[in-house]
Amino acid sequence: MPKAIVLGGYGLIGLACMQALDKAGFEVCGVGRSMRSAKSVAPSANWIIRDIPTITTQEWLDILEGIDVVVNASGALQDGAKDDLEAIHVTAVERLVEAATTLPVRIVHISAAGVSETASTSFFRTKARADMILSSSARNWVILRPTLVLSQEAYGGTALLRAASALPLIQPIALPDAQIQTVYVGDVAAAVVASAQGKIRSGTIADITERDSHSFPELLAKVRRWQGWAPPVACPTIPAPLVGALGKIADLLGYLGWRSPLRTTALTTLADGIRGNPEVWRNAGGEACRSLDETFDLLPATRQERLFSRAYIALPLAIGTLAVFWLLSGLITLADPARAMSVLSERAAPSWMIAPAVLGGAIADIFLGIGIFWRPWASRAALGMLGLSSVYLVGSLVAAPDLWADPLGPMVKVLPGMTLATLVWLMLDQR
Incomplete structure (x- = not known):
């Protein structure tokens, strides 16, 4: 042969x-x-x-x-x-x-x-x-x-x-x-x-x-x-x-x-x-x-042919949206950290954890927003966004449960972002 x-x-x-x-x-x-x-x-x-x-x-x-x-x-x-x-x-x-x-x-x-x-x-x-x-x-x-x-x-x-x-x-x-x-x-x-x-x-x-x-x-x-x-x-x-x-x-x-x-x-x-x-x-x-x-x-x-074509258009839009969202989230927090800390201090959160939680979260947001642009890290960045969002959600239930009833829905709006990060993670594949 x-x-x-x-x-x-x-x-x-x-x-x-x-x-x-x-x-x-x-x-x-x-x-x-x-x-x-x-x-x-x-x-x-x-x-x-x-x-x-x-x-x-x-x-x-x-x-x-x-x-x-x-x-x-x-x-x-x-x-x-x-x-x-x-x-x-x-x-x-x-x-x-x-x-x-x-x-x-x-x-x-x-x-x-x-x-x-x-x-x-x-x-x-x-x-x-x-x-x-x-x-x-x-x-x-x-x-x-x-x-x-x-x-x-x-x-x-x-x-x-x-x-x-x-x-x-x-x-x-x-x-x-x-x-x-x-x-x-x-x-x-x-x-x-x-x-x-x-x-x-x-x-x-x-x-x-x-x-x-x-x-x-x-x-x-x-x-x-x-x-x-x-x-x-x-x-x-x-x-x-x-x-x-x-x-x-x-x-x-x-x-x-x-x-x-x-x-x-x-x-x-x-x-x-x-x-x-x-x-x-x-x-x-x-x-x-x-x-x-x-x-x-x-x-x-076939149907999967058409789904792929539309997904191919949607993927860069989704990645760009996530990057801008997470970068702005971190930068806005760092621009006025005292205001962000007040959300926790007004709700009697332990003083020792307020600054590390706010500043650490802001830096993590920025890191993830930048990380999803780098192809070798993109999939892990999407998973990181899911993980950090979950931490934010659980933390809000413990430290600030009233935010869930806020008319502007600051916590509810985290869920669509998690869904978008999930979709990006699922679609990121390479030959």
Whole structure:
């Protein structure tokens, strides 16, 4: 039985490749840096848990022993808290190729349509350098360059499409001149299998894409119809400067660990267009890729599809609301601590605990409000908000039960905040 390793095996493309290779009779092993993410998508698969850019050439020699095919589906969109494009796209490929030159192994490399050393984004430039390293140094290789990949899995650009198409009542018009071609993830996986089986000759570089292209607004409209939403009441035009500003904000959030599909790399890529030439793949012996409509036929939009799209919009709003609420709660208390302390002193609370409770609570509020912005801490911050809110509620029942009957409902209003924190905790998941 031939053996294959898939780098980035629990990603959108990587997982599809693992499943397709397994069905084609390969013994498959995935490589990724998170066991939790790996086991959540493919619990019965074999995994090597490593941060791919840190693997040395010697370690690759050990990993590749007895391996027939390496599929490189790893990658990142933009530099951020967890991602270094140079390390992921260039250094890792250099070491892999150096090790593979002494072994009878074929490398099937997933690149991207439109890569160029003079491209407008680091993503495309580093991908182009990886392609060049592979094509000039490897012995047995195929480079596949998909356009915008559509899948039942929603991630990155596909999640953005789903969310933008699910906006209630409106369908924003942005990037009207952008032309996009798509490809079904199953067609990408089939191309990988054909390459792994040796049906595609070594040295092939081919775009994997449908034939037709679509303007970005047209693509959004088709996704909206596919999801089953009502036609929009209004289609406001989003000015280019506003789109750019959103990208800059998303870039900043990227350094806090949030991999937003609104980052400038994604927006620039969309604005430049995502297009490829399907003829090279057909001439190399590959099967034609499905059209956008045929892809939608394979991906029925279910209720969970629509719930995800709306939740994807709601999650950042919920996180922002919680952050502002908790930050303001702490800052307002610190701005006039004597007033806050009087709430307890007027109710005969023990004097020794008044200042620590008020000041400690204010500092904890601020810490949680800041903490939920940092992606690695966000889930724990949401749980912390639940815990601290519970302490406030119990403490109020003991020290100030009359506040529950206050006409403005200061304690009752804590309950919706707890509910919002619970929803954020439940929705915060990462591949």
